Amino acid sequence: MASSPSARPPGRPRAGVHDVVFAATLSTVHELGYARATVERIAAAAGVAKTTIYRRWPSKGELIVDCLLDAFGPAPLVAGSRAEILTGAIRWAAAKIGEPGVGDAFAGVFSDAVSDPALRVILSSRLQDPYRLALQDALGEPENRVLFFVDVVVGALLHRMGMTGEPMVDADVTALVELVVPHFGDR
Amino acid sequence: MASSPSARPPGRPRAGVHDVVFAATLSTVHELGYARATVERIAAAAGVAKTTIYRRWPSKGELIVDCLLDAFGPAPLVAGSRAEILTGAIRWAAAKIGEPGVGDAFAGVFSDAVSDPALRVILSSRLQDPYRLALQDALGEPENRVLFFVDVVVGALLHRMGMTGEPMVDADVTALVELVVPHFGDR
DNA sequence: TGGTTTCGAAACCTGAGGTATCGAAACCTA
DNA sequence: TAGGTTTCGATACCTCAGGTTTCGAAACCA
Numbered sequence: 166m167a168s169s170p171s172a173r174p175p176g177r178p179r180a181g182v183h184d185v186v187f188a189a190t191l192s193t194v195h196e197l198g199y200a201r202a203t204v205e206r207i208a209a210a211a212g213v214a215k216t217t218i219y220r221r222w223p224s225k226g227e228l229i230v231d232c233l234l235d236a237f238g239p240a241p242l243v244a245g246s247r248a249e250i251l252t253g254a255i256r257w258a259a260a261k262i263g264e265p266g267v268g269d270a271f272a273g274v275f276s277d278a279v280s281d282p283a284l285r286v287i288l289s290s291r292l293q294d295p296y297r298l299a300l301q302d303a304l305g306e307p308e309n310r311v312l313f314f315v316d317v318v319v320g321a322l323l324h325r326m327g328m329t330g331e332p333m334v335d336a337d338v339t340a341l342v343e344l345v346v347p348h349f350g351d352r
Numbered sequence: 353m354a355s356s357p358s359a360r361p362p363g364r365p366r367a368g369v370h371d372v373v374f375a376a377t378l379s380t381v382h383e384l385g386y387a388r389a390t391v392e393r394i395a396a397a398a399g400v401a402k403t404t405i406y407r408r409w410p411s412k413g414e415l416i417v418d419c420l421l422d423a424f425g426p427a428p429l430v431a432g433s434r435a436e437i438l439t440g441a442i443r444w445a446a447a448k449i450g451e452p453g454v455g456d457a458f459a460g461v462f463s464d465a466v467s468d469p470a471l472r473v474i475l476s477s478r479l480q481d482p483y484r485l486a487l488q489d490a491l492g493e494p495e496n497r498v499l500f501f502v503d504v505v506v507g508a509l510l511h512r513m514g515m516t517g518e519p520m521v522d523a524d525v526t527a528l529v530e531l532v533v534p535h536f537g538d539r
Numbered sequence: 540t541g542g543t544t545t546c547g548a549a550a551c552c553t554g555a556g557g558t559a560t561c562g563a564a565a566c567c568t569a
Numbered sequence: 570t571a572g573g574t575t576t577c578g579a580t581a582c583c584t585c586a587g588g589t590t591t592c593g594a595a596a597c598c599a
Contacts, residue, residue, distance in 0.1 A: 176575025177565040200467035203555060214578040219557065269466060276463015279456060279514050280387035289515055313524050316508045316515070317531065321500075324507030327466050328476055337500050344504065348531045363544025364596040390586055401547040406588065 183235075186211045186218060190232045191266030199273025204228070226284040229274040230291055236267050237292075240299045248350040250303050252342050254296075255318055259341070262322045263332035272327050306349075314349055370422075373398045373405060377419045378453030386460025391415070413471040416461040417478055423454050424479075427486045435537040437490050439529050441483075442505050446528070449509045450519035459514050491536070501536055 189211035193202040204225050208215040222228040243253045262268040278285040293315065300311045321341060325333040333341070376398035380389040391412050395402045409415040430440045449455040465472040480502065487498045508528060512520040520528070 175567060175573075177577070179576065198467035200464075217577070225556070272466045273463070275514050276460070276466055277387075279459040279463055280385035282517065285515065285517060293515065309524075313527055316511045316520070316524075317504060317528070320507030320509070320511030321503045322507070323511065324503045327462050328472065328480065328503070330469065330472060333503070337496075340500055341504070344531065344535045362542075362598060364546070366545065404546065412587070
C-alpha cells in the first residue's frame with residue numbers, strides 16, 4: 166500500500182527553486198547567448214548552487230527544455246475556423262519565440278539536439294508533441310501534415326532568429342500567416 | 353612592383369589538402385554527428401595533422417562553412433518562369449541538405465552561430481548572401497522578400513533534419529514546393 | 540649545401556558539462 | 570532538547586573539445 170497522500174518524507178525538504186531558475190535561465194541566455202550561459206552562471210544568477218540544479222535536471226539540455234515548457238505554457242488554441250486556429254497558433258509561436266531569451270534558448274537547445282539523439286527525443290516528445298497533438302485534434306489533420314506545418318512555421322521563425330539574432334518582425338509574421346493559412350485553411 | 357605571376361615563394365610549398373579535408377569533414381560528421389566530429393578526428397580521417405587544419409581555417413565553424421560552400425557549389429538557377437526558378441531552388445536545396453553529412457553540418461554550424469555573432473556574420477555573408485543575391489536577380493524581388501523565402505524553405509528543411517535526424521522526404525519537399533511557389537510565383 | 544617554409548607530433552591552455560565529497564542547515568519525531 | 574534524515578552550498582575534480590605553442594623533420598629553391 167502506498168503511503169498516505171500527505172505523508173511527507175523525512176529530512177530537509179527541497180527548496181522550490183524552479184521558478185527562480187527558469188527566470189535566471191532566460192535572462193542569462195538573453196544576456197550572454199546560449200553557449201556562454203553556462204549552468205554555473207545560471208545557478209549564480211538564480212542564487213543557487215550548481216549542484217542544486219543538477220539534482221533536479223540531469224543535463225543542461227533538459228533544463229532548457231523544461232524552461233521552454235514553462236515559458237510556452239499550454240497551447241492557447243482558440244475555437245473557431247481552421248484559418249483562425251492556424252493564425253492564432255502562428256502568432257502565438259512567433260510571440261513566444263520573440264520573448265527575451267526564449268528564441269535563443271530554443272535555437273540553442275535545438276542545435277545541441279543535432280548531435281545528441283537522446284536530447285532530440287526529449288525535445289520532440291516533451292516540447293513538440295503536446296502542441297502537435299493539440300493541433301491534430303483541433304484541425305482533424307493527420308500527423309504528417311501537422312508535422313509539416315510545424316516544420317515550416319517553427320523552422321522559419323528559428324532560421325530568422327539564428328541568422329539575424331533577432332526575432333522575426335511583425336510584417337514577416339503576417340507574411341507567414343498569409344503563406345501558410347491558405348494552404349492549410351478551410352478547403 | 354608586384355612579383356611576377358609565376359613567382360613562387362621560397363620554402364616548402366603548401367600541400368593541397370582542401371578536397372580531402374572537405375571529404376573527411378562530411379564523412380566524419382555523417383558518422384559521428386556534428387559535436388563528436390572533432391577537428392582532431394576530422395584531421396585523422398583526412399590523414400593530416402590538426403595543426404595543418406588550423407593553419408588553413410581559423411575555427412571549426414569556418415571550416416564547416418567552407419566545406420558547405422564546396423558541397424553546395426554555385427546556385428544552378430535555371431532560366432524560366434518564376435515558378436520554375438523557385439521550384440528548382442527548393443528541390444536543389446532539399447537535395448543538397450539531404451546528402452550525407454551536409455544536413456548535419458549545416459544544422460550544426462547554424463546552431464553554433466546562435467551564440468557566436470562572428471560566426472553568424474560569416475554564415476550569412478559567405479553562405480547565404482550569394483544564393484540570396486542570385487535569387488534576387490533571377491526573381492526581381494526585394495531583399496526582404498527573398499530573405500523571407502530562404503527562412504521558410506531552409507528553416508523547414510533544417511527543422512525537419514534537427515527534429516528527426518533525417519532529411520525531409522520527397523513528398524514533403526513537394527508539399528513545400530506547392531506551399532511556397534503559389535505565394536511567390538507568377539503574379 | 541644553406542635558407543626558407545610547411546609538415547606532423549606532442550604538449551599544453553581554457554572553458555564547459557557533469558560528478559563526488561563533505562560539513563552545515565532544515566525539517567520531523569521522540 | 571537530542572537524534573535521525575535529507576537537502577543545501579562550496580569546492581575540488583574529471584573529461585573532452587576548441588584552439589595554441591613548440592620543435593624537429595621534410596620539401597622546396599638557389
